[in-house]
Amino acid sequence: MYTFSxxxxxxxxxxxxxGLLGVGYGFMTSHKxxxxxxxxxxxxxxxxxNGHAEATxxxxxxxxxxxxxxxxxxxxxxxGDEHVEHVxxxxxxxxxxxxxxxxxxxxxxxxxxxxxxxxxxxxxxxxSPVLFRVMEGMTxxxxxxxxxxxxxxxxxxxxxxxxxxxxxxxxxxxxxxxIQGKSGWLNLPWFTIRGLIFVAGWSLYxxxxxxxxxxxxxxxxxxxxxxxxxxxxxxLVFFIYTxxxxxxxxxxxxxxxxxxxxxxxxxxxxxxxxxxxVLALITIYLKSxxxxxxxxxxxxxxxAKFMFAFSIFWTYLWFSQFMLIWYSNIPEEVTYFVTRFGxxxxxxxGMVVMNFVFPILMLMNADFKRVPWFVVMTGLVILxxxxxxxxxxxMPATVxxxxxxxxxxxxxxxxxxxxxxxxxFTALTKAPLLVKGYPFRKESEHFHY
Numbered sequence: 372m373y374t375f376s377x378x379x380x381x382x383x384x385x386x387x388x389x390g391l392l393g394v395g396y397g398f399m400t401s402h403k404x405x406x407x408x409x410x411x412x413x414x415x416x417x418x419x420x421n422g423h424a425e426a427t428x429x430x431x432x433x434x435x436x437x438x439x440x441x442x443x444x445x446x447x448x449x450x451g452d453e454h455v456e457h458v459x460x461x462x463x464x465x466x467x468x469x470x471x472x473x474x475x476x477x478x479x480x481x482x483x484x485x486x487x488x489x490x491x492x493x494x495x496x497x498x499s500p501v502l503f504r505v506m507e508g509m510t511x512x513x514x515x516x517x518x519x520x521x522x523x524x525x526x527x528x529x530x531x532x533x534x535x536x537x538x539x540x541x542x543x544x545x546x547x548x549x550i551q552g553k554s555g556w557l558n559l560p561w562f563t564i565r566g567l568i569f570v571a572g573w574s575l576y577x578x579x580x581x582x583x584x585x586x587x588x589x590x591x592x593x594x595x596x597x598x599x600x601x602x603x604x605x606x607l608v609f610f611i612y613t614x615x616x617x618x619x620x621x622x623x624x625x626x627x628x629x630x631x632x633x634x635x636x637x638x639x640x641x642x643x644x645x646x647x648x649v650l651a652l653i654t655i656y657l658k659s660x661x662x663x664x665x666x667x668x669x670x671x672x673x674x675a676k677f678m679f680a681f682s683i684f685w686t687y688l689w690f691s692q693f694m695l696i697w698y699s700n701i702p703e704e705v706t707y708f709v710t711r712f713g714x715x716x717x718x719x720x721g722m723v724v725m726n727f728v729f730p731i732l733m734l735m736n737a738d739f740k741r742v743p744w745f746v747v748m749t750g751l752v753i754l755x756x757x758x759x760x761x762x763x764x765x766m767p768a769t770v771x772x773x774x775x776x777x778x779x780x781x782x783x784x785x786x787x788x789x790x791x792x793x794x795x796f797t798a799l800t801k802a803p804l805l806v807k808g809y810p811f812r813k814e815s816e817h818f819h820y
Contacts, residue, residue: 373662373799379792386789393782397466401779405452408459460532461773467527467534468769473783474523475621476645476761477791478516479638483646485510485577486610486639487677492580492603497814498673501665503584504804505653509646510577511798512791517570519787520621525563535769538627550627557624565620569613576606588807596810614639622761625768629707631696637688644681644726645757648750650674653795655743657804665805668741669820675740678753682730689723711763714772718759725756758784 403411488506491499528539537543538550538557550557580599587595615635623634631637651674657663696704711719733749734740766774806812 372802373657373796373804375796375800376660379796383789383792383796386785386792388789390782390784390786390789393778394466394470394786397469397779397782401463401466403459403462405455405459408455408462412455412458458773461770463532464534464769465773465775466779467523467531468765469779469783470786471520471523471527471535472758472761472765472780473787474516474520475765476758476784477512477787478520479642479761480645480649480791481510481513481516482573482614483639483642483644484650485513485573485646486607486614486643487646487650488580489576489603489606489610492599493607495600495811497811498670498818498820500806500809500811500815501663501670501818502650502654502674503806503809504799504802505650505657505663507577507581507584507802508795508799509649509653510581512794513577514570514574515794516787516791517566517573521563521566521570524566524621525559528559535765536624536627537768538624553627557627562620565616569617572606572609572613576602576609580606584806584809585802587809588803590808593810595808614642622764625765626707628703631692631704631707633688633692637685637692640681640685640688641757641760644678644685645754647674647677647681648753651678651746652750655747657799658743662804665816667818669818670815671743671746672737672740672820673818675734675746675749678746678750679730679734679740682726682734682753686723686727689726710767715763715767715774718763718774722756722759722763725752726760729753729756 484506488503488510490496491503491506524535527533527535533540533543536557538553539559544550544554555561579602583595583599583602587593587599618635618638619630622638623630651671654663654666654671654674658666693708697708699705729752730749733745739745762774762776762780809815
């Protein structure tokens with residue numbers, strides 16, 4: 372049995388406390404008055420050496436003859452106030468967005484490994500059963516993590532001021548025929564109900580698969596194994612539909628004017644490789660603490676091989692979505708990437724390096740996949756890259772060019788990292804780390820590649 376060390380428990384609580392303090396600071400400093408925003412814009416304009424500050428700080432505009440034009444004055448003042456209010460709203464959106472990005476990122480790690488776990492059982496894989504209990508521990512975070520994501524999304528449109536999803540704002544919908552056309556799907560009650568259905572289905576599968584797994588340890592027959600096989604096959608059908616709809620609802624709808632038929636697969640690839648990467652990191656950590664003595668370098672090699680393979684798969688989907696939209700140059704579609712390539716060039720291109728170039732260089736060699744510190748180093752870069760990927764999906768629609776990775780973003784990551792560690796490692800203490808009665812246990816223990 373695994374024992375949750377006091378040091379790790381203290382570390383997780385420290386992360387949660389630091390995260391809460393930073394998140395609180397982010398919310399407190401995000402509420403700026405119109406005058407503060409005007410001064411900020413004026414300072415930015417003067418630093419960049421242009422005259423845009425005059426548009427936001429002066430209500431007097433002179434015409435070509437040097438006289439003051441009242442109509443121009445009113446029009447320019449109105450335009451300036453609209454711009455200031457827009458920037459004010461973007462600044463207020465930042466802590467909400469940072470919290471949402473981090474919450475979704477850690478939730479998708481748990482959901483990704485749940486799908487990987489179901490695939491292993493449905494495929495009756497012989498190499499992976501020694502890792503099942505680690506996977507089950509990771510999936511324990513799914514229920515609280517997913518409910519937190521839904522709570523943040525709903526709160527942003529009720530407690531907040533439509534900070535994440537503009538389709539939640541009745542005033543925006545009233546003036547937008549395209550969103551009106553989608554209002555049968557994009558409305559708060561149906562959004563919430565769908566989310567709860569998704570979470571209920573995922574959690575029920577996690578509950579029963581875990582129950583059958585533990586029951587099989589002491590069973591005298593293979594009935595629990597057969598039940599796990601059947602529900603895993605059924606769950607994968609449910610998952611592939613609900614994961615796509617979840618990605619439309621929880622991520623793509625922050626840009627309600629844009630859509631991609633490839634988006635569900637793209638998000639799936641990101642969550643799958645992230646979940647497998649965290650599986651590798653937790654396995655290496657437990658192995659270093661003298662647990663998982665039945666896990667050998669061949670298991671690590673295969674996990675790292677999945678990290679490598681799905682990094683390539685993610686890149687294929689990323690390029691397919693980007694290239695086809697960019698090449699077709701349809702205004703309604705290409706705007707999505709124009710915004711990201713314009714205001715988010717560093718994170719947009721940087722994530723491609725972290726999610727594709729780095730893992731393909733580091734993990735192409737089979738021998739490197741067996742070296743724990745090498746897999747850890749590569750895994751941390753991959754996780755950072757996929758966090759930036761989610762960051763790029765959410766931030767341009769909510770904060771525009773007001774993005775920055777600072778206290779709100781880092782604190783949000785610390786908060787959910789601490790919560791993830793606390794939930795996962797607590798779950799690992801609830802059952803033996805090796806499945807006892809699983810039919811392919813011996814094959815997995817003696818796995819050699």
